[in-house]
Amino acid sequence: MSNKIIGGLYRQTMDKRKDAVKSFSGMSDEEIEAIYSMTSLSRDLADRMIENVIGAIQVPVGVATNFVINGEEKLIPMAIEEPSVVAAASNAARMARPHGGFHAQATRPIMIGQVQVVGVQDPYAAAQRVLSESQKILEICNSTNPTLVKVGGGAIDLDTRVIETIRGKMVLVELEVDCRDAMGANTVNTMAETIAPLIESLTGGRVRLRIITNLAVKRLARSWAIFDREMLGGEDVVEGILDAYAFAEADPYRCTTHNKGIMNGITAVALATGNDTRAIEAGAHSYAARDGRYRSLTKYSKDSNGNLVGSIELPIAAGILGGATSTHPAAKAAIRLLQVKTAQELAGIMASVGLAQNLAALRALAAEGINKGHMKLHARNLAMLAGATPDILDEVLKRLGSEHRVTYDKVAEIVKEIKSIRNS
Ligand code: MEV
Numbered sequence: 001m002s003n004k005i006i007g008g009l010y011r012q013t014m015d016k017r018k019d020a021v022k023s024f025s026g027m028s029d030e031e032i033e034a035i036y037s038m039t040s041l042s043r044d045l046a047d048r049m050i051e052n053v054i055g056a057i058q059v060p061v062g063v064a065t066n067f068v069i070n071g072e073e074k075l076i077p078m079a080i081e082e083p084s085v086v087a088a089a090s091n092a093a094r095m096a097r098p099h100g101g102f103h104a105q106a107t108r109p110i111m112i113g114q115v116q117v118v119g120v121q122d123p124y125a126a127a128q129r130v131l132s133e134s135q136k137i138l139e140i141c142n143s144t145n146p147t148l149v150k151v152g153g154g155a156i157d158l159d160t161r162v163i164e165t166i167r168g169k170m171v172l173v174e175l176e177v178d179c180r181d182a183m184g185a186n187t188v189n190t191m192a193e194t195i196a197p198l199i200e201s202l203t204g205g206r207v208r209l210r211i212i213t214n215l216a217v218k219r220l221a222r223s224w225a226i227f228d229r230e231m232l233g234g235e236d237v238v239e240g241i242l243d244a245y246a247f248a249e250a251d252p253y254r255c256t257t258h259n260k261g262i263m264n265g266i267t268a269v270a271l272a273t274g275n276d277t278r279a280i281e282a283g284a285h286s287y288a289a290r291d292g293r294y295r296s297l298t299k300y301s302k303d304s305n306g307n308l309v310g311s312i313e314l315p316i317a318a319g320i321l322g323g324a325t326s327t328h329p330a331a332k333a334a335i336r337l338l339q340v341k342t343a344q345e346l347a348g349i350m351a352s353v354g355l356a357q358n359l360a361a362l363r364a365l366a367a368e369g370i371n372k373g374h375m376k377l378h379a380r381n382l383a384m385l386a387g388a389t390p391d392i393l394d395e396v397l398k399r400l401g402s403e404h405r406v407t408y409d410k411v412a413e414i415v416k417e418i419k420s421i422r423n424s
Contacts (some may be wrong), residue, residue: 068101240366274331
């Protein structure tokens with residue numbers, strides 16, 4: 001395990017944090033500035049990314065600490081507007097450290113492309129005619145992207161299905177494409193479009209849609225960790241977390257929020273690294289309902305010492321090449337900070353963050369409730385607004401103590417009082 005432990009970032013100024021992150025990761029000045037400057041998305045670049053651009057909206061990028069993933073210390077860039085998420089992930093990661101941190105892995109990065117064929121006279125026979133030409137179809141697919149084949153990816157298999165719809169039977173041809181380090185949508189869509197004429201001649205039907213599916217069941221990321229019983233707050237909290245997990249498994253209303261908490265972490269890393277957050281979200285929720293009932297993406301049990309064992313499995317179609325991951329300077333810097341060499345590594349990290357995020361939420365809900373942490377941050381923000389300087393911030397928060405309702409007026413009064421005592 002690397003010994004480059006980095007802690008206490010939350011107590012430092014932003015400038016100091018930048019220096020700590022830079023020296024931890026070995027990023028160059030230019031790379032760290034791409035995030036720190038908050039101006040790396042130029043007008044010109046933005047105008048080339050989407051249409052009718054009139055500006056950009058900024059979202060803070062925080063760094064989650066304490067993560068040990070597959071024996072390596074990691075700092076995790078997270079882009080998110082919601083307070084407490086980064087702190088919660090860091091806190092959960094701390095509780096996994098004594099037991100070796102997170103153990104992550106990901107399957108081959110295989111995406112599925114669907115070709116929809118309608119108006120087929122003999123759908124079952126047609127599906128078999130397609131299968132018997134699999135080799136030729138895959139060769140045509142691969143001719144569209146020789147570079148991908150050269151690096152070990154490409155179309156590797158195909159399957160067919162006949163589905164019943166409100167407009168009659170349809171034949172589906174489903175391509176499996178190893179997208180290596182790209183998310184893969186462009187590659188897969190191009191392949192699906194290129195084979196359409198051949199599919200029409202084999203089936204005698206009409207090809208309609210040719211598109212990737214975001215239910216990426218062949219591109220799964222997994223992670224597990226043991227969370228320390230005492231650090232969690234003892235046996236009762238562990239039992240409370242297991243009850244919370246059982247609640248989510250049994251009830252879709254709770255489970256939606258439970259999985260939303262998981263996606264707080266995963267989407268934040270996806271956004272920071274320039275990935276397609278909607279594709280990952282859609283795939284995750286659909287995967288959670290794959291057996292007809294909406295379930296938790298995480299699982300929990302107790303080990304023989306009463307520690308909590310958590311695991312997660314979901315599709316994560318995230319890349320480190322192509323799209324915004326390659327064009328947005330801040331996204332490139334975030335990938336650099338993660339020190340990942342493959343999309344699979346990134347997916348494993350994202351799964352670990354999702355697990356940590358979920359554990360943190362369940363722990364807070366089962367113990368003190370979710371509001372305490374939120375109130376602390378809220379109080380901190382109000383104190384800054386009321387003019388508290390870093391040297392008096394801790395004292396302001398201490399004086400507020402465990403107030404349940406923190407108002408701006410109350411905070412401002414305390415700030416004023418402390419300042420006048422210090423100045424007298
Ligand atoms: C808030 O963004 C996420 C939580 O509601 C998740 C959960 O309830 O498990 C705290």
